[in-house]
Amino acid sequence: MAADHTAHRHGGDPAADFQRLGLAPRPVLDFSVNINPLGPPPEITAAWNGWCDDIHRYPTPDGRGVTRYYEERFGLAPASVAAGNGSTELIYLVPRALGLKTAAVATPAFHDYRRSILVNGGKVVEFPAMAGTEEEWERKVVELLPRAQALWVGNPNNPTGRLIEAERLLNLAERFPEKWFLVDEAFIQFVAQPENNSLLHPSRLRKNIVVFHSLTKFYALAGLRIGAAIGHPHTMAAIRRHKEPWSVNLPAERAAEGLAAATDYELSSRQLMAEERKVMTVFVRESPIMAALAPTANFILARWTATPDLDDLLRGMLRRGIHLRDARNFSGLADNWFRFAILGVGENERLRRAFGELAGEVR
Ligand SMILES: Cc1ncc(COP(=O)(O)O)c(C=O)c1O
Known part of the structure; x- marks a missing residue:
């Protein structure tokens, strides 16, 4: 019989990460799911x-x-x-x-x-x-x-x-x-x-x-x-x-x-993503705390390189009200991989600020 795989955790469940990391829940900006930041048309x-x-x-x-x-x-x-x-x-x-x-x-x-x-x-x-x-x-x-x-x-x-x-x-x-x-x-x-x-x-x-x-x-x-x-x-x-x-x-x-x-929504969504993808690509390339794959859509896969434990990143970001996707449960991605969505201009700025603060903290 096939194993029970219903326990697999997808993105979009910040409560589970707050609990696992022993933190008190608080509202977050959720970068763990890849949804169009413009909201429904x-x-x-x-x-x-x-x-x-x-x-x-x-x-x-x-x-x-x-x-x-x-x-x-x-x-x-x-x-x-x-x-x-x-x-x-x-x-x-x-x-x-x-x-x-x-x-x-x-x-x-x-x-x-x-x-x-x-x-x-x-x-x-x-x-x-x-x-x-x-x-x-x-x-x-x-x-x-x-x-x-x-x-x-x-x-x-x-x-x-x-x-x-x-x-x-x-x-x-x-x-x-x-x-x-x-x-x-x-x-x-x-x-x-x-x-x-x-x-x-x-x-x-x-x-x-x-x-x-x-x-x-x-x-x-x-x-x-x-x-x-x-x-x-x-x-x-x-x-x-x-x-x-x-x-x-x-x-x-x-x-x-x-x-x-x-159709206007479709075009402006694609345009927003193209612009934000560009900004994020430059940011992750220069970031001292991660190594990232080049994005093609609305999400980025990256590896936390600042400490041996990805939880240091996940915890630090949750404390700043940001939820990332712990990607260690993807087959083939054992250690320190995480994924985050590319969202709107202000949200991405907030994400970059939080990454920057954390970079200063772990040095
Ligand atoms: C690659 C991929 N395909 C399909 C789905 C399922 O999407 P939905 O059932 O919402 O259409 C997801 C959801 O996360 C996904 O990441």
């Missing part, structure tokens, strides 16, 4: 109260408001989309529906790729892919694929930020037609040029590729739980046969429907 918050009138009704069984978003925003036909209660629902449903018992996963990666296979009674082949070029990553994939039915890959990958070009994934899928390529694009809209990397385009659908997309992070709607799996209509028909009805609730459907029109 104004189109959504303005319409929110009106949706209450309809709350007695069932949503559509297949989340049609969500499929409408993909049709309007990406030109993807409803037959190519399965809507879900966050992309998490689909991350678990797809391996079940496709009967996947083995998958290759580059580490470190989002924990639930691995868990989706284990709870299906399967096994995961992990390979380290922290550093190295895209070519090296591909060589490892090619080496491991004969031992797995599928490849799980985050694009960009959480927590490393590794980005793979769309063409490279399409070539791999063509070269290995009997393998499944499960590509998680939860953070794709934060990257500088999503069109270079994203498979969310009608011309990029393939029978052996399933793309996972989230509306919770980029549109700051994590509490509403909206996401989708996208693929070739033939593949999606097989997946949809395993799908429970009504998993997208009515306000979530309404919100999704409105998101395709939020």
Whole structure:
């Protein structure tokens, strides 16, 4: 039987860190979850109260408001989309529906790729892919694929930020037609040029590729739980046969429907991220207390280098009202790794100030 992995801790739980580190809880700026700092698009918050009138009704069984978003925003036909209660629902449903018992996963990666296979009674082949070029990553994939039915890959990958070009994934899928390529694009809209990397385009659908997309992070709607799996209509028909009805609730459907029109929000979010990514990149490069990977989306993975114990950092920052993601529980990231979101201008300034104070303290 697969081990119980429900104990895995994700970000967004400052209370647990306050308790573990023996500190009295206080309000924090939460950099441990990677949510758009602009908050939900104004189109959504303005319409929110009106949706209450309809709350007695069932949503559509297949989340049609969500499929409408993909049709309007990406030109993807409803037959190519399965809507879900966050992309998490689909991350678990797809391996079940496709009967996947083995998958290759580059580490470190989002924990639930691995868990989706284990709870299906399967096994995961992990390979380290922290550093190295895209070519090296591909060589490892090619080496491991004969031992797995599928490849799980985050694009960009959480927590490393590794980005793979769309063409490279399409070539791999063509070269290995009997393998499944499960590509998680939860953070794709934060990257500088999503069109270079994203498979969310009608011309990029393939029978052996399933793309996972989230509306919770980029549109700051994590509490509403909206996401989708996208693929070739033939593949999606097989997946949809395993799908429970009504998993997208009515306000979530309404919100999704409105998101395709939020084009100004989309552009200003991407612009804000590009600017803040630049400022943060310079800061972490010069910081004497950490060594960081170059970010590509809205988060940075870094290694605490000032003392042997990451808790010194986590405690020092919680005392300053800042919560970071302890990244030591990512497979492949044993000691001293942490991750933090790139948020808005003022929040990032506050983060840099706190890092600076701590640097002065530990010297
Ligand atoms: C890489 C990645 N994929 C998918 C998800 C799940 O997102 P959601 O279920 O909110 O769409 C997360 C959440 O943290 C994530 O980090």
